[in-house]
Structure formats: C-alpha cells, structure tokens
Amino acid sequence: MALSFSIIGTGALGGYYGALLHHAGFETHFLLHNDYAHVRACGLRVESIHGDLSIAQGNFWPDLSTLPACDVVCICLKSTANAQLREALASKVKPGGCVLVLQNGIGIEEEIASWVPGIFVFGGLCFLCSNKVGPGFIKHLDYGGIRLGNLESNGSQALILLEQIRLAFVTAKIETGIDKNLAQARWQKLMWNMPFNGLSVVLRCTTQQIMEHPAGLRLATQIMEEVEAAANACGSPVPQGFVHKMLENTRRMTPYLPSMRLDYDRGQAMEIDAIYSRPIARAAEHGYDMMHCRMLRDQLLMIQQESLHA
Amino acid sequence: MALSFSIIGTGALGGYYGALLHHAGFETHFLLHNDYAHVRACGLRVESIHGDLSIAQGNFWPDLSTLPACDVVCICLKSTANAQLREALASKVKPGGCVLVLQNGIGIEEEIASWVPGIFVFGGLCFLCSNKVGPGFIKHLDYGGIRLGNLESNGSQALILLEQIRLAFVTAKIETGIDKNLAQARWQKLMWNMPFNGLSVVLRCTTQQIMEHPAGLRLATQIMEEVEAAANACGSPVPQGFVHKMLENTRRMTPYLPSMRLDYDRGQAMEIDAIYSRPIARAAEHGYDMMHCRMLRDQLLMIQQESLHA
Numbered sequence: 001m002a003l004s005f006s007i008i009g010t011g012a013l014g015g016y017y018g019a020l021l022h023h024a025g026f027e028t029h030f031l032l033h034n035d036y037a038h039v040r041a042c043g044l045r046v047e048s049i050h051g052d053l054s055i056a057q058g059n060f061w062p063d064l065s066t067l068p069a070c071d072v073v074c075i076c077l078k079s080t081a082n083a084q085l086r087e088a089l090a091s092k093v094k095p096g097g098c099v100l101v102l103q104n105g106i107g108i109e110e111e112i113a114s115w116v117p118g119i120f121v122f123g124g125l126c127f128l129c130s131n132k133v134g135p136g137f138i139k140h141l142d143y144g145g146i147r148l149g150n151l152e153s154n155g156s157q158a159l160i161l162l163e164q165i166r167l168a169f170v171t172a173k174i175e176t177g178i179d180k181n182l183a184q185a186r187w188q189k190l191m192w193n194m195p196f197n198g199l200s201v202v203l204r205c206t207t208q209q210i211m212e213h214p215a216g217l218r219l220a221t222q223i224m225e226e227v228e229a230a231a232n233a234c235g236s237p238v239p240q241g242f243v244h245k246m247l248e249n250t251r252r253m254t255p256y257l258p259s260m261r262l263d264y265d266r267g268q269a270m271e272i273d274a275i276y277s278r279p280i281a282r283a284a285e286h287g288y289d290m291m292h293c294r295m296l297r298d299q300l301l302m303i304q305q306e307s308l309h310a
Numbered sequence: 311m312a313l314s315f316s317i318i319g320t321g322a323l324g325g326y327y328g329a330l331l332h333h334a335g336f337e338t339h340f341l342l343h344n345d346y347a348h349v350r351a352c353g354l355r356v357e358s359i360h361g362d363l364s365i366a367q368g369n370f371w372p373d374l375s376t377l378p379a380c381d382v383v384c385i386c387l388k389s390t391a392n393a394q395l396r397e398a399l400a401s402k403v404k405p406g407g408c409v410l411v412l413q414n415g416i417g418i419e420e421e422i423a424s425w426v427p428g429i430f431v432f433g434g435l436c437f438l439c440s441n442k443v444g445p446g447f448i449k450h451l452d453y454g455g456i457r458l459g460n461l462e463s464n465g466s467q468a469l470i471l472l473e474q475i476r477l478a479f480v481t482a483k484i485e486t487g488i489d490k491n492l493a494q495a496r497w498q499k500l501m502w503n504m505p506f507n508g509l510s511v512v513l514r515c516t517t518q519q520i521m522e523h524p525a526g527l528r529l530a531t532q533i534m535e536e537v538e539a540a541a542n543a544c545g546s547p548v549p550q551g552f553v554h555k556m557l558e559n560t561r562r563m564t565p566y567l568p569s570m571r572l573d574y575d576r577g578q579a580m581e582i583d584a585i586y587s588r589p590i591a592r593a594a595e596h597g598y599d600m601m602h603c604r605m606l607r608d609q610l611l612m613i614q615q616e617s618l619h620a
Binding site for chain 1: 509523601602
C-alpha cells in the first residue's frame, strides 16, 4: 500500500515537496497556520522551475489537532517552532510509521526521537532553493534533491521503511539518496549553511555578493574550513576537496537569499540554535573550538534581538 | 615664543582641539574643505560639555596651498585622506617644527615621517568623544585627553619640543601626558577601537547596546583580548587588568557611535586600513594571527563596498 504523508509546515520547503508528492498520487496532508484561510479559498500555489505544481483543492488543515495520522510525518517547520509539536507528535504517526525531520542543523532528530518513543525518526537533508513569496505561494528556484538518513537509535530494521520513502520520493520526481551516516551528511550541509546563512544576514547581501568580493570569499572559505575541521573532530569526516566543490556550486547558483536572511528580513526568529549553537556545542564536546562560527553566532544573536525589537 | 599650530582637518577632533588652542591665545590656523564657505561666513561652532568654544572669526583656510607654515602641524584628517598631504606637507612646517599625527591606528607616523625627511614627527592619541553634527558645527560629548609620543627615529632631541607641545596643550586645558612608548600607547587605544568601531558598523548599534547584550559583551571582550595578545606579541605589552578597565570605562561612557560608524552612516570611507589592516599585518609579522579581527575586517571591507556603491 502506498505511503501517506503529512507536511507539518507548508512553507517554501514543505509546500514544494508536498506538492510533488500530491501530484504523484500519494495521500498528502498539509498543515497550515497563518495561510490556512487563503489556501482553503484559493489553493496552494507552487511555481517550480520544472512547471506549475499548484493544488486547487487538497487536504489542507488548520491545526495539528485536526491533522490525520499518516505513515510519514514530515517536519518542515523552522526548527525554532519545534517545541509546539512535543505533546501531539506521536499521535500523528500511523502504526509502523515514522517522523521525517527535514530541517537544518545537528542533533534535532535525537531531540524529536525523545518525544516519540518507539517510533522511527529519520532525518533528511534538502538541497533546495525555494522561497515563500506570499500567502500560500511558493517559488521553487533551483535544485531540490534530498538525502535521507537513519538514526542509530532506530536500528537497521528501520531501513526497510526508509527505502520505501526513498522510492516514494523518486516516484514524486524528487532526486533522493540514502546516506549511511546522517551526522556526516548533516555536517556537510552545515558547511554551506554556516557560512552563507550568517554572513548574508550580518552583511545584508546575497550569496553571489559574498562569492564575488575577495573579502566575502575569504570569510566564506574560512568558515567552511572551520566546519570541515569540526566535522572531522566529531568523527564525521568530510570528503577531500569538498570545500572547493561547495564554493564552485555556490558560484554557479542563482543569486539567492538563504533562509536565515529571509527570516531576518521578515522579522522572524532565525535558526541560530540549530545552525550555529548546536554544532558549535557538539564540536566543543569533541575538543574543537569553532572560533569564527562563535563570532558569527554572537553577531546573529545581537542582530536578532534588534530585529525582533524593531 | 609661543608655538603656532595648524589644524589639518577641522572636523570633530581637529575642530575641538583647535578651538581650545585658539581660545588659549595660541596662533591657530584651521584648514577646511567642504565647510570653508560656511565657516568663513558663520564661524566655527564648537559646543563642548565644558562650555561654548565657538570662533566667529579665525584663521580659516580653504586649501593646503594657502595654509601658512606653523610650528606644530596637527594631522586631524581621517587617515583615509592622508595621501593628499604627501607632496606639500614638509613646506607647511616651520624650521624646527614638527608634524603631530592625531589619528588612529598603527604605523601611520612612520609612513608620514618618510614624506618629511629631517622633520620631527610625533604621534598623539586622543581620548575624545566628539562628533561633527553639521557644517562647521562640532559637539564635544565627553573626555578629551591626549597622550603624546615620540617616534624612535626622531631621537631624544625631539623630546624638548614634545614637552613644549605638552605645556601648550595643558595651557589650552587639554589633559595631556607623554608616553614613553608610542607603539604601546597606540596598541592600548586599538584595544578599544578594534572591537567597538567594527562591531558598531557590522551590528548597526551603539557601544551601549554592545555592552548590554551578553553576545555583544562576549564579542567585545574576545576582540579586546585578541588585541591584548597581539600587543604582547609585538613587544608592546598591555598592563594587567587593562581589558577589564576598558570595558568598565565603556560601560560608564555616554552611549556613543564610534567614528567608523559615523563614517559608515554618512557613506564615507571607513578607516579599515589604519584600525584593522595595519595592526593585523604588524601582529602577523610578529607571528600572531588576529583571527577575530581579520574576520571583522573582512566584514567591514564587504560592508564598505556596499555602502560606497549605495
């Protein structure tokens, strides 16, 4: 039987993947919050570089209590909003189902697993350039692949379900792979997120402006190399030449405002904890001091306060 | 015979000290640029916390070529404008006179000395909170002391003239001391300038906001400690407890926008070279890597480009 999906957080990321799953024929339930009334009336609008993925009428739900239980509960919220899921999350997973955390940062799956004992928790890394540009209106700009990973605490039994999810995603035209080592994959994603999210906020600029200015490139490279060293210290070694490859990918990318910059521009909470404080703490536990990232984190904490008070 | 003074750059700093010298009866010549016509017509307005120091009619000059030679030529420009003095500077110094560099940073006196061979060059560190708030209008907010220092290349003969300058300044009610070691004094001043100038631009905040936020205090403290370590590495050791004392002074200071922040707000060039690149390079020559300051410098270079292009 085909898997059913719920999308907790129908934003730039959840809206895009949910729309792909819906159009591939999977039962897909969307949790919305501020945009619910708009989407109920006008549908979910998703414009992708691969074509229109809009959904005029779908399974849209206004709050967690009404959302039906599904096989795969995809957490697509900002990690700053996770705490509100704590109580109800387990009841939203069908027997034998799972929670799939499609968020940034390190250590989030472990925390969520502690809220849903006996339920599989997976992580997924999304390589997606997508923005929410209006109520219920998502623009997909580039990329879109997902790398899934198992949590050690699940055991290898969980890999059967993980493979089913991968096949469902591939059916939905999402380029999907499974990583043997989730922590390693998460560190690799941080190698992009830690330089470009923070710098784009602190310097009020795009990834392209960072790449094109010698000082910006120096900053990004130094931070990337620091994340690489932290990953190595934490036993999640990064492949040779990865910094260079990431920089090259970024150079070729459509000019882009990272999610943290969009949050900042909208006066919303930034994912400083998931993207900075957690990896910094994990590296420190392994004896490595992420000096540049600590400095950037402290700058973001100050800017965040100003921004939320503005 | 009383010393004569010229003030090259009648801004927040030059205008304040020049006005004090003028009112104490010293022959004082003011070089102005954009504000010349206004000051010629309306006078130089200087409001100090110690009272009104305005000058209705004074020795105001519109360009360097017209400025008479004086005993003490005070360089009060932003260091970013120094290059324009290179050719004419020597001719503005009376026989037996000197150039007094009242600027921020490290290594500026040595560079200027190479432009005026055979002429004494001194350095002075100004501990002054003063802003230019309009054309020919200066507000002095707090402090005002100067610490003078000799350049090694002058030899000890120069100390007689330096002492004369000190006495003139004291007569003009400027609290003035002579430092045995100019480099040491400059490093101590950098301990304030390197954290607060850069952070106030990058974080768009006041010194008070930095001091009151735990992350801001952490940033300022780390950078101060780094400057302290650099000074030690360069053979200009900082007294025990100096970081703590500087932080306490800053906490008690009237909320203040450092000069670099004012330059940024006005879309003017920031003194990144004098306050960051020169000390970073000098520390590197002595084998010390100012990591935090390098990061801040690179951020400023990026922000400066955006700002000048805006």
